[in-house]
Amino acid sequence: MQSLTAAQYFFVYNAFSFTFATMAAATVFLWLGRSQVGRAYRTALTISGLVTAIAAYHYWRIFESWGAAFEVRDGIVTVTGLAFNDAYRYVDWLLTVPLLLIELVLVMRLSRSETFTKATRLGLAAALMIVLGYPGEIADDNGTRALWGTLSTIPFLYIVYELFVGLGDAIKRQPVEARGLVKTARWITFASWGFYPIVYMVPYTSFSGAATETALQIGYTVADIVAKAGLGVLIYMIAVRKSEIEYGEAEPVAMRGQRPVPEV
């Protein structure tokens, strides 16, 4: 790779550190939030926090790997010869992408059988999408890359179909106060995921070198933050809102018509 400037190196370095902190913070937020939602929504928050926790772990690793691959001394970047292990991303996605779809299904609180069917189908399709993309990612020639990339698109299109058609009815059954948020969650999933194939196709173009590498790393990082931490916060908001509707107001005793606090 054409050598990075110190500014490019540190931009990626700081973005990785930032993302670790964001994912770790989102994890704690989601897990502490479990006590603020009804029982039916706790698993959705557990899973949402797992996604960000797994991502935090992988960003820690990616950060370490980036730091080990380069040395910056007196403002000059040199490669150390150690590989920058970008495969952490695929390993991460293999775990988190199915879980992301499962958290979305769980927060909708469908019937048990519907939850099971949708979560299984979407989860498997997501895993298949990642597995099929990987041989293309590590291929040296664009032909192989395009072949696996195209195969990987098939489960992706199936997921999009399930999100917008399969789950359409279920979304109409969501309480009106939460429906908008659920739709936003679906859109965030679709839009942030749409970014990954764009990045995947960059090597087809004539773009290459340090600037492209920097842009790719930053791009994946932003997409990960939106798709994981951003979606997590939305899932939390949906869970809180639906809990209030289904489990009753969270209002304290003293505020309900100012009834006296009972003597203990």
Add this chain to the structure above:
Amino acid sequence: MQSLTAAQYFFVYNAFSFTFATMAAATVFLWLGRSQVGRAYRTALTISGLVTAIAAYHYWRIFESWGAAFEVRDGIVTVTGLAFNDAYRYVDWLLTVPLLLIELVLVMRLSRSETFTKATRLGLAAALMIVLGYPGEIADDNGTRALWGTLSTIPFLYIVYELFVGLGDAIKRQPVEARGLVKTARWITFASWGFYPIVYMVPYTSFSGAATETALQIGYTVADIVAKAGLGVLIYMIAVRKSEIEYGEAEPVAMRGQRPVPEV
């Protein structure tokens, strides 16, 4: 940079270590405190603890980076050539400064729509302020620094306006027992934040060299402790006080008019 004395090096080194310990301790205090406040105030404490947790992480990193940038042997400080990555501060602020404003809004317990509007506006303005400041921070010439610094002041002034005018009504609606504390929290936010632009402007002056660098690092560190851990403790006090009013007394039976403790 003009070389540091060993005393300067260790002053900063120990200040970073101290701040890590303070932020980590504040985090545990705030998260454990969640069980002592009413449900409506738990998110405020979750977020306050996230701010100090994120700061603890970054002080750990800054501490490590400071240690790697210099070597002290037999009382002589030499530079290793590895960069001291001061950008951790900006990365930290990008996450924590919006959250600080959100914790302040949350503890006021406004209506849902008002909470959402204020938190979004203030959070975005805060992020914008940090993003606009950064190009100036890394610029080599004072002209560029002044340009971005001035642009960054626009969202800052908007935040000040929102805190003192926009939230003025909401503060008047706070229970009288908590109003003073909320006002103090607002002032602490304003006063501690006011310190950062002063530090930002130091390179405009003829001050430079090791003494200035030491003063800047200590200054940012003190401001961070006040703005994050200090504000966090205030938020906790407000949450406890308001919980007592809204959720009923937290006083133990034995203290209410000295009634006898029942035999177990």
